[in-house]
Amino acid sequence: MLIELQNIQKQYGGHAVLIDANLHVNAGERIGLVGRNGSGKTTLLRLIVGAETPDGGTIYRKQRLMIGYLAQIPSHPDKTGRDVLYTAFAELTRLGDEMRQLEANMASSDDIDVLLETYGALQTRFENNGGYLIESKVNAMIDGLRLTRFVDRPFDTLSGGERTKIGLGLALLQEPDLLILDEPTNHLDLEAMAWLETFLSDSPSTLLLVSHDRVFLDAVATRIVECEDGELTSFEGNYSAFVAQKEKRLLDQFHAYTEQQKKIKKMKETIRQLRQWANEGHPPNEKFYRRAKSMEKALARIETIKRPQLESIQPDIQFMAHGRTGRDVFEATDVTVRFDQTVFEHVSFYAGHGERIAIVGPNGSGKSTLLNVLLGHIEPTSGEVRRAERAKIGYLSQHVDFDHSHRLIEAFRDRIPVDEGKARQLLAQFLFYGASVFKPVKDLSGGEKMRLMLAILMHEEMNVLVLDEPTNHLDIEAREALEEALDRFNGTLVAVSHDRYFLNKLFPITYWLDGTTTRFPGNVMYALEKRREAILTVTPMPKPKAPPKQKVATPSKDVSRGEARLAELEALHQSLVLEMNDTNDLKRLMTLQRQSDALQTEIDSLVLELLESM
Structure with a gap:
């Protein structure tokens, strides 16, 4: 065990954030911490690293535990982003400098035996x-997190997002015993997210992750801890397993609650009946009074079950x-x-009535610029843009500044x-209650600003929705509410987003923007897969050279049989996914999930075999 929290309490200004929080973190775990905005997740992280102290309870840490925590990024004057990454190896760099100094000393010394021994x-x-x-580690980090564009610029001149990405790379390179990451996929593009998932899954560090990215939590987490009502509840497995377990737990709690309410009602009725019989006696029957009193004491000892909230509060x-x-x-x-330089060129784009189209691509590829071109906010350097004359466009920008x-x-x-x-009344629909509606705009959190923008957008007259990163700053409950609302919207929908769950659920057409556009007739996972296939086709996997006598060719019949088997497995996997989407039976869902996971493992193994045989 690396960390244990027992009965932790923490409050700010009389508001209790954590009431009775208990958590243990074992070596090798990858824990996803989830919960509403403001539920205490970041407070919990700060308590674990010692940046804050609890008002009550105890925190145990393993001796000499090395914790890596990406919080506020410090200044690094006179260093480039690459230099900052190399600080992860400060001790090894010092050893390298000593070795080079010894090499210089040996070149000018007549008696080098002692120097050689020290050098060895x-x-x-x-x-x-x-x-x-x-x-090689630093270069792999630069490539994986897509830092090449700015890594050699002075660190203190970088934007906040760029510095955060460098800080993430530094935390990963340090390989601490416990790595704590707060929203690590923020500022990453889709391919960098996929790389980070693989890196973290292979990392020797124990991980504690705060994230609202459901696909990321599914890929990385081995346990989910929910922060709710000041307490922590643990669920084994990834995010999908957590959703299924929580639903079952709520149903079990509701069943227990209803059964207890029946029992309490029956006991109260019995007590009333006993008292009535006692009073009807001449003289009053003491035996019935004693029984009633005994039952009242038993009723008082019952620990009443709180009525569970089956549906979360959502906008x-x-x-x-x-x-x-x-x-x-x-x-x-x-x-x-083009501005000072070309943003993109020779881009073509089409959206027909009722279509749902996602625009994705690397950071800095011009996705928001393309939206502004489509809306007529920016005139293109060349090319033609047409919009429907009867289009009433509702636009949600990721950069909206209210009057402070x-x-x-x-x-x-x-x-x-x-x-x-x-x-x-209208703002209450977006969870702004009571005095909170008089909160100064400048004091709103990112999630509150996004909810306010959605509240405004909802009451505008439109038949086309254009959304730029609409899930930014929203917690999972608010994202789910937005997804359900957009799913019911019968107009045209165009969105830029990095949220893969959101994109996969709502957008059957994907435009990939990277210098120019590529249109994919499928969701973002389909687009990512097609791009991977294209890269493998352009850059085939290197094959190890073997002596002619040892070289054994794989018969083409075996390859064809393998490909046929792969197609069969993928079709079976797809049918399982469709059945999972249609069923409401929890036990059946969990059975299908296990079958799906086993099938995916077999598919992955077969793909590797086929690649090796090429």
Whole structure:
């Protein structure tokens, strides 16, 4: 055990954040910490690393435990981003400097025996601790997290997102005993996320992750801990297993609650009946009184079960399409955009009435710029853009600045002309209750700003929705509410996002933007797979050379049989996924999940065999 928290309590300004939190972290675990915004997840991390102290309870840490925690990124004057990454190997770098100094001394010394002995000892330490692998590790991190574009610029001139990505790379390179990551997929593009999932799954470090990325939690986590009502509840498995277990636990709790309520009602009725019989006696029957009193004591000893909340509290989001747009909503032909340098060129894009289209690609590829070109906010350098004349566009930007002198309700009424009473009623649908509607806009969290923007957007008249990173800053419950609302929307939908769960669920057409556009007739997982296949085709896996006598060719018949078997397995896997989507039976769902996992393992093994035989 690396960490144990017992009965932790923490409050701020009289508001209890953690009430009775218990947690243990064992070596080798990969724990995903989930919960609503404001539920205490970040507070918990700060308590674990010692940045804050609990108001009550005890925290045990293993002696000499090395914890890596990416929090506020410190300044690194006179260092590039690459230099910052190399600080992960400060001790090995010092050893390397000593070795080079000894090499210089040996070149000018007549008696080098002692120097050679010292040099040999240093070299052994350097090699055993991976000193000769430093450069390859740093380069792999730069490639994996897509840092190449800015890693050699001065660190203190980088943007906040760029510094955070460098800080993430540094934390990963340090390989601490316990690595704590708070929203590690923020600022990463889709391919960097996929690389990070693989890296963390292979990492020797114990991991504690806070994330709202459901696909990431499914790929990485081996245990989910939910922070709710000031307490922590643990669930074995990844995020999908957590959802199934939590649903079953809630149903069991509700059953126990209803059974207890029946028992309590029956006991109260019996007590009333006993007292009535006692009073009807002449004289009153003491025996019935004693029985009633005894039953009242038994009733008082019952620890009542709290009524479970079967449905989580979510924003009430509803988007309605007003009127038809016509067949062609957006059409861009051979569009190029240049500012100081080319953003993208020869881009074509089409969205028809009722279509749901995702625009994805690397960070900095110009996705938000493309949205602004489609909306007419930016004129392209060349090319043509057409929009439906009857299109009423609702646009959600990821960069909306409200007037900081306003309070929340004033910002809402600036855009939606209703009286204060109606405004408070509408804002309550987005979980802004009571005095919270008078909170200054400048004090709103990222999640609160996004909910306010969605509240405004919902009450605008539109038949086309254009969304730029709509799930940013939203917790999982709010994301699910947004997904359900968009699923019901019968207009045209175009979105930029890095949220793979959101993209896979809602968007059957994907445009990949990276210099120019590629259209994929499938969701983002389909697009990622097709891109991987294209890369393998362009850059085939290197084959080891063997002496002619030892070379054994794989018969083409075996390859064809393997490919046929792979197609059969993939079809079977797809049928299982469809059945899982349709069933509401929890036991059946868990059985199907186990079958699906086993089938996926077999598919992965067969793919590797086929690649090796090529």
